[in-house]
Amino acid sequence: MNPLIPFNKPYIAGKELYYIAQAVTLGNISGDGEFARRCAAVMEERFGIHKVLLTPSCTAALELSAMLLDLQPGDEVIMPSYTFVSTANAFMRIGAKPVFVDIRPDTLNLDERLVEQAITEKTKAIVPVHYAGVSCEMDLLSTLADKYDLKIIEDAAQGVNARYHDQYLGSIGQLGCYSFHETKNFICGEGGALCLNSEELVERAHILRDKGTNRQAFFQGSVDKYTWCDIGSSFVLSEINCAFLFAQLEMFDEITLKRQQIFDAYYQSLLPLEQNQQLRLPCIPEDSTSNHHMFYILLPNKTIRDGLMKHLKQINISAVFHFVPLHSSPKGRKLGYKAGDLPVSELAGDCLLRLPFYYELTPEEQNCVVNEIQKYLSQNLNQLDPAQPLTSPATQS
Ligand SMILES: *Cc1c(COP(=O)(O)O)cnc(C)c1O
Numbered sequence: 001m002n003p004l005i006p007f008n009k010p011y012i013a014g015k016e017l018y019y020i021a022q023a024v025t026l027g028n029i030s031g032d033g034e035f036a037r038r039c040a041a042v043m044e045e046r047f048g049i050h051k052v053l054l055t056p057s058c059t060a061a062l063e064l065s066a067m068l069l070d071l072q073p074g075d076e077v078i079m080p081s082y083t084f085v086s087t088a089n090a091f092m093r094i095g096a097k098p099v100f101v102d103i104r105p106d107t108l109n110l111d112e113r114l115v116e117q118a119i120t121e122k123t124k125a126i127v128p129v130h131y132a133g134v135s136c137e138m139d140l141l142s143t144l145a146d147k148y149d150l151k152i153i154e155d156a157a158q159g160v161n162a163r164y165h166d167q168y169l170g171s172i173g174q175l176g177c178y179s180f181h182e183t184k185n186f187i188c189g190e191g192g193a194l195c196l197n198s199e200e201l202v203e204r205a206h207i208l209r210d211k212g213t214n215r216q217a218f219f220q221g222s223v224d225k226y227t228w229c230d231i232g233s234s235f236v237l238s239e240i241n242c243a244f245l246f247a248q249l250e251m252f253d254e255i256t257l258k259r260q261q262i263f264d265a266y267y268q269s270l271l272p273l274e275q276n277q278q279l280r281l282p283c284i285p286e287d288s289t290s291n292h293h294m295f296y297i298l299l300p301n302k303t304i305r306d307g308l309m310k311h312l313k314q315i316n317i318s319a320v321f322h323f324v325p326l327h328s329s330p331k332g333r334k335l336g337y338k339a340g341d342l343p344v345s346e347l348a349g350d351c352l353l354r355l356p357f358y359y360e361l362t363p364e365e366q367n368c369v370v371n372e373i374q375k376y377l378s379q380n381l382n383q384l385d386p387a388q389p390l391t392s393p394a395t396q397s
Helices: 016-026 034-047 058-068 085-092 138-148 199-209 215-219 239-249 252-275 302-314 330-334 343-351 363-380
Strands: 051-055 076-080 097-101 123-126 151-155 175-179 192-196 296-298 352-354
Touching: 016 034, 016 239, 034 051, 034 192, 034 239, 051 058, 051 199, 051 239, 058 085, 058 151, 058 175, 058 192, 058 199, 076 085, 085 097, 123 138, 138 151, 192 199, 199 215, 252 363, 296 343, 302 343, 302 352, 302 363, 343 352
Parallel strands: 076 097, 076 123, 123 151, 151 175
Antiparallel strands: 051 192, 175 192, 296 352
């Protein structure tokens, strides 16, 4: 039996406990203290973001975004179906309606060519999700947003430290949302951030995030007592988590480089299988600089995907599928969607497999994963299997 190769292993950069001890010594372990300030400053500077507010999760940042836009019941928000549940929940819980649009077969990101036809008089926002840390086609989405007066909220949960042209993900829409969950590139257990790319929403964001009070203005000395101003919630990240996160953010470059090496090693060693049409590899367009959040492969069909996943599990390698498209989930069906509505999303749900991917993954472990994939496909794939469900990036227009 192989020693276990897990799917994910949280990476500890080194100074996490040291900074947590500092936070404790400083005497402030609730939110918006020294480490929140330092984390926000690093991201604002590096990513060119006007204001970063740390939140307890990306889910919280998405919910805060929805609250900030003052959406009314019945307002529509365009988003992919191939995403995490929080993208939709954040808008539905305030009464807005998610409108699911299919994804591109190459990047598995929101298909910008299908967005315009989904816009109605009720559409208020577009939520592009940068899947696997690869950017959506933001130029076209921004043009559409301008034309129809829509807001863009980037779900950049997987896209921290990745770019579209020379702009960092999260800095392009009016709002951007990051995740520092332990499965992401830079972590603090549970954590996230809301990126505000203009001054317009900053004051209200502070208020909504701090229980609907103007406590932030009080701390800054601009009011002499703080009070209830709006319908808010508790979306401030504790200093303990911020201290942990700061140790990770100091290692942006090291962590990203290491992930790139792991990504490249998988890519090169699996390339012959793609050339044999046995699987399809991830596609990163030229205008996108990935943060290498994950490595996935697309198998020819669900039977092969599930069989390979099971085979790997039997030999102690944990590879996992990803999103069940929201439109085909029980809640999505209640919204009136049915199987077949968004074919590319459904193929990604059925055929995608994510391989073990973490900082400490060794070349030997990677070889072991690749060899097992090769072995399984050579024994189980035959001429009768349907051709590639998703065209290979090389043949994409
Ligand atoms: C991880 C993830 C989230 C949720 O992040 P949390 O910090 O766990 O709330 C939201 N959207 C996408 C696309 C994600 O991958």
